[in-house]
Amino acid sequence: MNSPTAPPALRATGLGRRFRGGWALRDCDIDIPAGSVTALVGANGAGKSTLLQLAADQLRPTTGQIRVFGDDPGSTASRERRAFLAQDKPLYPDLTVAETLRLVRELNTAFDTEAAERIVRAGNIRPRSRVGALSAGQRSRVALATVLAREADLLLLDEPLADLDPLVRHEITALLMAEAAERQLTLVISSHVLAEIENVCDRVLLLHRGEVRLDGDVQELRDGHTLVRGRAHEDTPDGLPPALDRAAVVESSRTGRLVTALVSHVPATPGQGMPSQDAPGRAATPFVWDQDRWETAAPSVEELLLGRLRAARAADADADADGYGDADGERSAA
Numbered sequence: 001m002n003s004p005t006a007p008p009a010l011r012a013t014g015l016g017r018r019f020r021g022g023w024a025l026r027d028c029d030i031d032i033p034a035g036s037v038t039a040l041v042g043a044n045g046a047g048k049s050t051l052l053q054l055a056a057d058q059l060r061p062t063t064g065q066i067r068v069f070g071d072d073p074g075s076t077a078s079r080e081r082r083a084f085l086a087q088d089k090p091l092y093p094d095l096t097v098a099e100t101l102r103l104v105r106e107l108n109t110a111f112d113t114e115a116a117e118r119i120v121r122a123g124n125i126r127p128r129s130r131v132g133a134l135s136a137g138q139r140s141r142v143a144l145a146t147v148l149a150r151e152a153d154l155l156l157l158d159e160p161l162a163d164l165d166p167l168v169r170h171e172i173t174a175l176l177m178a179e180a181a182e183r184q185l186t187l188v189i190s191s192h193v194l195a196e197i198e199n200v201c202d203r204v205l206l207l208h209r210g211e212v213r214l215d216g217d218v219q220e221l222r223d224g225h226t227l228v229r230g231r232a233h234e235d236t237p238d239g240l241p242p243a244l245d246r247a248a249v250v251e252s253s254r255t256g257r258l259v260t261a262l263v264s265h266v267p268a269t270p271g272q273g274m275p276s277q278d279a280p281g282r283a284a285t286p287f288v289w290d291q292d293r294w295e296t297a298a299p300s301v302e303e304l305l306l307g308r309l310r311a312a313r314a315a316d317a318d319a320d321a322d323g324y325g326d327a328d329g330e331r332s333a334a
């Protein structure tokens, strides 16, 4: 069990990393509790791989610091407690699967060879097959086997499911979840497959242009938002009800006469017409106005993240139109 005073699995404070093209990560404050399963999401170039590489000591910060179970990622203690699967899943193509597993065992103090072999066998991969002759999905399975068998407490997985067919993705996800539960692992998984996050992760961390835009418990985030759908209002340009505080509207879209909006329960300014929460942590009560015309529902994680991602992109477009963007593509926070 994790004691209440144990350090988080991953903590970033004022973390920034700059490359020649600009900041890949900037001013990030992040706490990922031990034992949690966090989905790391964001558009291409948002900074997900950079964050994972910083945690895996493959990069050093430009500003701030990052700690793995309280230690510098370069320390021996930290190296032994975390395992990293890079996005390109580097493996030696000329080695056989069995030789690959042997090599990883030799390079690591703790390695459960039997577990690795079990995972590989479950994918009908022959130990004598050359890695270079495997399909992308089979290579992903071997790479995941080498990481899962490391007996680390924190797994940093950069798009581990990207090359897998839906059936295998499902199997590997189930395997990850079973291992996570049994060994009380902390998982940080970057993914673009938003629909699959719902059943897998208890936390989400959304990055946008190197900044943290959303970070928290999935259920609390869902409880903090409402999806509103209905026939467009004639008297407002966005079709939303006049009484709805626009500061609370994360994002809205209109298709013909139908308007859909993602509404946050924490508006920038309190306003009339907001959904009220009758108890902390409980789902919001429905809107009090126009009930015949507006449906409200709790958003799925995919709807919530899509809304947040679209809102971030729209804010970028507005900033670009205002001439906010810098010459090297950096910008002020939207």
Ligand SMILES: Nc1ncnc2c1ncn2[C@@H]1O[C@H](COP(=O)(O)OP(=O)(O)OP(=O)(O)O)[C@@H](O)[C@H]1O
Pocket: 019, 020, 021, 023, 024, 042, 043, 044, 045, 046, 047, 048, 049, 050, 051, 087
């Ligand atoms: N080694 C590097 N040298 C220069 N720039 C880099 C380097 N690594 C990343 N970047 C830049 O940093 C930014 C963040 O990249 P990163 O790979 O972390 O994004 P990502 O969220 O993982 O993207 P994707 O979803 O496409 O994998 C991008 O603008 C990228 O071009």
